[in-house]
Amino acid sequence: MANLKVTLSGWELDNPVIASSGTYGYGLLFTDIYDVNILGSFSLKGTTYEPRFGNPQPRSAECEYGVLSSIGLQNPGIDAVMSEELPKLRRHYRKRVFANVCGSSVEEYACVASRFDESEQVGIIEVNLSCPNVKEGGMNFGSDPAMAARVTGEVKKAVSKPVYVKLSSGVTDIVSIAVACEQAGADGLCMVNTMPGIRIDLRTRKPVLGTKTGGYSSPAMLPISERMVFQAYEAVSVPIIGMCGVSTARDVLEMMMAGASAVQIGSANLLNPRICKEIIDALPAEMEEYGINSLSEIIGSAH
Numbered sequence: 001m002a003n004l005k006v007t008l009s010g011w012e013l014d015n016p017v018i019a020s021s022g023t024y025g026y027g028l029l030f031t032d033i034y035d036v037n038i039l040g041s042f043s044l045k046g047t048t049y050e051p052r053f054g055n056p057q058p059r060s061a062e063c064e065y066g067v068l069s070s071i072g073l074q075n076p077g078i079d080a081v082m083s084e085e086l087p088k089l090r091r092h093y094r095k096r097v098f099a100n101v102c103g104s105s106v107e108e109y110a111c112v113a114s115r116f117d118e119s120e121q122v123g124i125i126e127v128n129l130s131c132p133n134v135k136e137g138g139m140n141f142g143s144d145p146a147m148a149a150r151v152t153g154e155v156k157k158a159v160s161k162p163v164y165v166k167l168s169s170g171v172t173d174i175v176s177i178a179v180a181c182e183q184a185g186a187d188g189l190c191m192v193n194t195m196p197g198i199r200i201d202l203r204t205r206k207p208v209l210g211t212k213t214g215g216y217s218s219p220a221m222l223p224i225s226e227r228m229v230f231q232a233y234e235a236v237s238v239p240i241i242g243m244c245g246v247s248t249a250r251d252v253l254e255m256m257m258a259g260a261s262a263v264q265i266g267s268a269n270l271l272n273p274r275i276c277k278e279i280i281d282a283l284p285a286e287m288e289e290y291g292i293n294s295l296s297e298i299i300g301s302a303h
């Protein structure tokens, strides 16, 4: 029988399919569609210290092959997630989740992470570096190795659970950032977040999105994210979770051969809410087709 199990920092997942932050809410949206316990896991909506109301509308622009969005980390804040969302989730979901942590300052990241660290429902703290550093000119934390390392180091000091750092895609040298995060103590990397993009409305001659630019995700991104995972795999020894453009069981196998220990599925959930189940169901047949008995044996096999 096909063995779909994978291990992340000592946590054995039934399969490598993890629903991505921001595309799966706090898990309850999908409970009427299928039993969400079939997932390897999922990542909670990005959470900040205070509630956030998100970016001005419009927040998404349709593209021929994907979606350009700019939600702006709309979330109820860490207190409400701890006291309301996690207890509600416990009634439907018996596995642990990824807690996606966001912030405008290094201190905010550390503070939100330390609160999530208290919850037994959280298996991994996922640090989203694609947030603007408000104190230092608004540059994205994920765009610079030193800034990425600082956030990683401060979050590590604040928690006892494994810390996986989610890297931004719109950078020239992803490997230097991956290495900086590993050296600062990251237990794993999530690679990569959406690619910065823009669309112009021909009638108004202005950008479609309220924030002008947004994050582009699409199956067309797969060769790019896979290349980044491939490069990082050669430079770091911590596990990598591959994402951005993964939408089929074959994509999962490719991403794992490039070096990912698991994958995340994001915007594909918005287009087809059953996609994670369909991928998990399809994996055994795809594995058989390519002579794979156990998924853990193919991690990094392309190297």
Ligand SMILES: Cc1cc2nc3c(=O)[nH]c(=O)nc-3n(C[C@H](O)[C@H](O)[C@H](O)COP(=O)(O)O)c2cc1C
Binding pocket: 020, 021, 022, 023, 045, 046, 047, 067, 069, 071, 073, 100, 128, 166, 192, 193, 194, 217, 218, 219, 221, 243, 244, 245, 246, 264, 265, 266, 267, 268
């Ligand atoms: C609507 C939307 C909201 C998102 N919100 C978050 C978020 O809160 N935190 C985060 O780390 N990533 C967020 N992301 C990024 C996704 O988690 C994922 O990394 C990205 O979309 C790339 O994967 P995909 O190509 O499978 O969509 C969001 C993406 C979308 C489309």
